[in-house]
Amino acid sequence: MKVLVIGGGGREHALAWKIRQSRVVEELFCSPGNAGIAEIADCPPLASSDLDAVADFVSRQGIDLTVVGPEMPLCQGLTDKIQARGRAVFGPSAGAARLEGSKAFSKQFMRRHGIPTAPFEIFDDVDAACRYIDTHPLPMVVKADGLAAGKGVFICETHEQARDAVQRLMVQRAFGGAGKVVVIERFVTGREASFFVISDGVRVIPLVTAQDYKRVFDGDRGPNTGGMGAFSPALHLDRATISHVLEKVVAPTIKGMADEGSPYRGVLYVGLMLNEAGPSVLEYNVRFGDPETQVILPRLASDLVPLLVAAAHGDLSNARVEWRREAAVTVVLAAQGYPGQYPKGKKITGLDLFVGGPDLLFFHAGTRTGPGGEIRTAGGRVLDVTALGRDIADARRRAYEAASRIHFPGVHFRRDVASDAMELLARRGAHA
Numbered sequence: 001m002k003v004l005v006i007g008g009g010g011r012e013h014a015l016a017w018k019i020r021q022s023r024v025v026e027e028l029f030c031s032p033g034n035a036g037i038a039e040i041a042d043c044p045p046l047a048s049s050d051l052d053a054v055a056d057f058v059s060r061q062g063i064d065l066t067v068v069g070p071e072m073p074l075c076q077g078l079t080d081k082i083q084a085r086g087r088a089v090f091g092p093s094a095g096a097a098r099l100e101g102s103k104a105f106s107k108q109f110m111r112r113h114g115i116p117t118a119p120f121e122i123f124d125d126v127d128a129a130c131r132y133i134d135t136h137p138l139p140m141v142v143k144a145d146g147l148a149a150g151k152g153v154f155i156c157e158t159h160e161q162a163r164d165a166v167q168r169l170m171v172q173r174a175f176g177g178a179g180k181v182v183v184i185e186r187f188v189t190g191r192e193a194s195f196f197v198i199s200d201g202v203r204v205i206p207l208v209t210a211q212d213y214k215r216v217f218d219g220d221r222g223p224n225t226g227g228m229g230a231f232s233p234a235l236h237l238d239r240a241t242i243s244h245v246l247e248k249v250v251a252p253t254i255k256g257m258a259d260e261g262s263p264y265r266g267v268l269y270v271g272l273m274l275n276e277a278g279p280s281v282l283e284y285n286v287r288f289g290d291p292e293t294q295v296i297l298p299r300l301a302s303d304l305v306p307l308l309v310a311a312a313h314g315d316l317s318n319a320r321v322e323w324r325r326e327a328a329v330t331v332v333l334a335a336q337g338y339p340g341q342y343p344k345g346k347k348i349t350g351l352d353l354f355v356g357g358p359d360l361l362f363f364h365a366g367t368r369t370g371p372g373g374e375i376r377t378a379g380g381r382v383l384d385v386t387a388l389g390r391d392i393a394d395a396r397r398r399a400y401e402a403a404s405r406i407h408f409p410g411v412h413f414r415r416d417v418a419s420d421a422m423e424l425l426a427r428r429g430a431h432a
């Protein structure tokens, strides 16, 4: 088979790494890729926003399966374009990708299908939004309807903050057309969790659980990022909670999308809030998580490609997955200043100290190869160090040991990835 991966971050490196191991794959392409991906795949410089250029490449090269990493091309309809050429794609159609591409759509969808989510209203008028804000309790959350690279969500403690958020989104258009419509919802407290399933439009296969860290600094302080680390399994997602989420969230989502004429084929990433009232949905994402993928795929013992092909062809009935028992931890090494402005082109050293192997993996996120063959930084999140271990503590120790030996000027990373998982384990041990 010939496989094309779209994207160039740590998630796509993890996907390409796993796909490369497949017995059924002969040729692997990844666009745009990065320095790490270029070691295992051909990286044609296609602009993923140029859907026709990507679809032309797929036809010309006879690509058997395209795996789309980021949400933007999915929401823009890349899957539909490639399918129209008679080629298989792993990733939902534009209609199904509205679950992530439009918060207004997804919230109304949840209301229509009785899927638990915070109470909300939708506004396309600034004055109406402000009147609503003034008469509703705090805190509240103001969200841009469209894609805003994870920056379009404002948790507001005062009515003034909420009105400011509306001004920024709807009047100043800080995120362009994404803020034309806003969703205002009640703030829900609890513990966040991410849950992933692969679906063929009817059936689902749950993946192992994972948890990420969105804030830039230890102790969940500082601004939100794309994700600064992750671990798997997510111990607070116990079996009872998983069954509940499958029954009350995932099943009605998949059935609802099929009933509404947009069957969901791909990976569905459900962002949840867990509290005493039970799980409720914060948001849907229509793609693998980054960096959750960097801890999930190393735990997958079976071949990923037949699973993706089966989902793309709409028939998971014979698909099987096997998981390794080991736990995994990934630590994201970021550039100085990230998630704000950051420099590029810094030389990365220390990668050659490691032989690597199946239990210690370096997924490149924002890297490029310099003129002398050296690896240089090229993004905010630069490198993901993933380690597998007999348990979370072991994986964590090995990931941090490796992370501390890699260097580039200004490198920073969180020191507390998976520490809450270890505290939870210690508490359970104390009560055993």
Ligand code: GLY
Binding pocket: 212, 226, 227, 285, 288, 289, 290, 291, 292
């Ligand atoms: N880890 C957060 C995300 O992928 O959106």
